[in-house]
Amino acid sequence: MTEQSAGKARRRRFDRLVATLHADLWRYTAWLSRDPQVAEEVVQETLLRAWKSLDSLREDAAAKPWLLTIARREHARYYERKRLETVDVDELTPAQAAMIADGHDTDTDDMRAAIFGLADEYREPLVLQVLMGYSAKEIAGLMDLKPGAVLTRLHRARLQLKARFDRDLGN
Amino acid sequence: MNERDMNCETYRDAIAAEPAGDFAGGEEHAAGCADCRALRDELRALDERIARALALPVPDIELPELPELPGAGADKVVELRRRPRFGTPAWFGLAAGLALAAFIGLQLGRSGVDERSLADQVVAHLDHEPHSLVVTDVAVPERTLSSVVNRNEVDVAPGLGLITYARSCVINGRVIPHLVIQGEHGPVTLLLMPEEHVDAAIPLEGRAVNGVILPVGDGSVAIIGERDESLEQIEERVIDSVKWKT
Numbered sequence: 001m002t003e004q005s006a007g008k009a010r011r012r013r014f015d016r017l018v019a020t021l022h023a024d025l026w027r028y029t030a031w032l033s034r035d036p037q038v039a040e041e042v043v044q045e046t047l048l049r050a051w052k053s054l055d056s057l058r059e060d061a062a063a064k065p066w067l068l069t070i071a072r073r074e075h076a077r078y079y080e081r082k083r084l085e086t087v088d089v090d091e092l093t094p095a096q097a098a099m100i101a102d103g104h105d106t107d108t109d110d111m112r113a114a115i116f117g118l119a120d121e122y123r124e125p126l127v128l129q130v131l132m133g134y135s136a137k138e139i140a141g142l143m144d145l146k147p148g149a150v151l152t153r154l155h156r157a158r159l160q161l162k163a164r165f166d167r168d169l170g171n
Numbered sequence: 172m173n174e175r176d177m178n179c180e181t182y183r184d185a186i187a188a189e190p191a192g193d194f195a196g197g198e199e200h201a202a203g204c205a206d207c208r209a210l211r212d213e214l215r216a217l218d219e220r221i222a223r224a225l226a227l228p229v230p231d232i233e234l235p236e237l238p239e240l241p242g243a244g245a246d247k248v249v250e251l252r253r254r255p256r257f258g259t260p261a262w263f264g265l266a267a268g269l270a271l272a273a274f275i276g277l278q279l280g281r282s283g284v285d286e287r288s289l290a291d292q293v294v295a296h297l298d299h300e301p302h303s304l305v306v307t308d309v310a311v312p313e314r315t316l317s318s319v320v321n322r323n324e325v326d327v328a329p330g331l332g333l334i335t336y337a338r339s340c341v342i343n344g345r346v347i348p349h350l351v352i353q354g355e356h357g358p359v360t361l362l363l364m365p366e367e368h369v370d371a372a373i374p375l376e377g378r379a380v381n382g383v384i385l386p387v388g389d390g391s392v393a394i395i396g397e398r399d400e401s402l403e404q405i406e407e408r409v410i411d412s413v414k415w416k417t
Contacts, residue, residue, distance in 0.1 A: 007239075008324070014237075015339075015346035022341060023229040030227055044235045051237045099227065111224035129189075130218060131225040136189065151188040158187050162217055 014054055017063050018047065024132060028068055031127045032075050034116055036095045042078050046071040068132070069142060114164050122157035125150050182207050190214040231296050234339040234346065236315060289367055290375065290384060292342050293393045296349070297360060303336040303351050304358045311337045319348045324416040325363050331412035332405075343367060352405070356397045359405060365390035365415040388415050 025046065030039040049070050057066050092100070100116050101109040115123060128134040128142065136154070140147045177196035182204070185194050190211065201208045311334050319337040320327050325348055327334075335358065336351035342362060350361040360382075369391045375382035382395035385406055392409050394402055 011237075018232070018234065019341055019344045019346055022232045026229050026232065027225065027227050031225065036230070040230075043232070048235050048237070102228065105223075107220065108224050111220050112227075115221065115224055126221065127225055130222050151185075154189065155184060155187040158190070158214060158217065161221065162214070165217075 010054060013060070014051055017050075017060065017067070021064055021067055024064060025067055025071055027131060028127060029071050029075060030099065031115070031131075032072070032120075032124060033078075034096060034099070035093070036099050037093075038075075038078065042071060042075050045074045045078070049074060064132070065134075065138065065142060068128075072142065110165075111161075114161050118157055118160060122153050122160065125153045126157045129154060179204060179207055183210060186211050186214055190218045232341050233349075234341070237318060237339075239318070289343055289364075289369070289391075290373060293362060293375070293382075293384065293395070296340060296342055296362070297395060303338070303349070303360065305335070306353070306357055307335050308333065308353070309335060311335055316350075319350075320363075325365060326414040326416060327363075328412040328414075331361075331408055354396045354400045354405060356400045359394060359396035359400060361409065362393040363390075363413060364392065367391045385409065387413060390415055 022043070026039055026043055029042045029046070030036055033039050033042060046067065050067055053070075057063060096116075100112045115126070118126070125139050125143065128139045129136070134142070136147045136150045139145070139150045143150065145153075177200045179200075182197060182200045185192065185197065186201075186207070187210075201211050316327075316334055316337045319339050327348075327350075331350075332352040334350050334352055336349070338349045339346050340349040340362075341347075342364060345364070345366055347365070348361075348363045350363065351358050352361060353359070365388075367390055369384055369386050372386060373384040375384065375393075375395060379398055380395055381398050381400050381402060382393065383402055383406070384391050384393045387410060392413060394405055394409060396402060396405070
C-alpha cells in the first residue's frame with residue numbers, strides 16, 4: 001500500500017468511527033460535564049486526540065471504550081485548564097437548562113434534572129451502564145475502580161433517584 | 172454470588188446495582204419473595220425512565236480540522252488547532268433554518284421517505300453552522316480546503332468560485348464536505364454528498380432562502396443561498412466542478 005492510499009484508508013476508518021460513535025461520545029461528555037457547550041469542546045479535543053492516535057486502536061470493535069477513555073481524559077484536562085467551579089444546580093446556564101428540559105415530556109425532564117443533580121461519582125457509572133450498556137467490570141476498567149465499588153455506586157445512584165421520586169409522590 | 176447466599180438483603184443490593192442483571196439464584200429468590208419481586212419490577216421501570224432521560228438529543232457534529240500525519244501522505248505535521256467558537260449566531264442560519272423547515276414540510280410531501288430525511292438533515296445542519304455564512308472575499312486556506320475535500324475523496328475544480336468556508340461534517344451518518352462560496356447576493360452553502368442519491372432535484376424554497384438538492388452523478392449536492400440568489404449559474408458550476416472520485 002502506498003503512503004497516499006494508506007493515508008486515505010486511515011481517514012476513511014476515522015470517518016466511519018466518527019459517524020458511528022459521535023452520538024454516544026456527545027451524550028457521554030454531556031452527562032460528564034453537565035454542559036452541552038463544554039461537551040462540544042471536549043468532543044472536538046477528543047476527536048483530535050483520537051485522530052492522532054488512531055493507529056494505536058487495533059480493532060474497530062474496541063473503538064467505543066477507546067474513544068470514551070480519551071473523552072474522559074480530555075474532560076479532566078478541560079477542567080484543569082479552565083479551573084471551572086462546580087456546577088450549581090440552582091444557577092444553570094441557558095444551555096444547561098435546555099439540556100435538562102426540552103419540554104416534550106415532563107417525566108423525562110424531571111428524571112434528567114434528578115440525574116443532573118447526582119454527584120459525579122454516581123452519575124458517570126449510571127450513564128455508562130444504562131446508556132452505553134457497559135458491565136460493572138467494564139465500567140471499573142474505564143473509571144479505574146474495583147467492580148465492587150462500581151456496584152456500590154450504581155446501587156446508591158438508583159436508590160437516590162428512587163427516593164427522590166418516591167418523595168415527590170408522597171410515598 | 173452463590174445461590175445459597177441469596178437472601179432479601181443480598182438480592183436487593185444486587186438488583187439495585189444491576190436491575191437487568193442475571194445473577195445466580197436471583198430469579199429463584201424473586202419468584203419466592205413478593206417484596207423483592209416488587210422492588211425488582213420497580214427498579215426495572217425506573218431504569219427505563221433513566222434510559223429515556225439519558226438519551227439526550229444529539230446536535231450535528233462538526234469535525235475539527237485534522238492535521239496531516241507522517242505516514243499518511245503528508246510531508247510534515249502541523250500544529251493541532253481547536254475549531255474557533257462563535258458566541259453570536261448569525262441571522263442567516265437561524266432564519267434560513269426556520270424558513271426552510273416550514274417549506275420542506277409541504278414540499279417534500281411528494282418525495283420519498285429517504286429524501287425527506289436527507290432534506291431535514293440539510294436544514295438542521297444549516298441551522299447548526301450559522302457562523303459559516305459571512306460575506307467575505309477571503310478564501311479558506313488551501314490546506315484546509317485540501318484536507319476537507321481530499322478526506323472525502325471529492326475533486327473540486329477552481330471554477331466553483333471563491334470558497335470561504337470548508338469543514339467536514341456529518342450528514343445522514345456520513346462525513347461530507349461542507350463548503351461556502353460567495354454568490355451575487357451573499358454566501359451560498361454547498362453540502363457535497365457523494366453517497367446520497369436523489370432521483371431528481373429537490374427544491375428548497377422559503378421566504379429568506381432559495382435552495383436545491385441537486386443530483387450529481389451517483390450522489391447529490393445541496394445548494395442553499397439567499398432568496399434572491401440565482402441558483403442556475405451555481406448549479407452549472409457545481410456540475411462542472413464537483414467530481415466524485417469513487
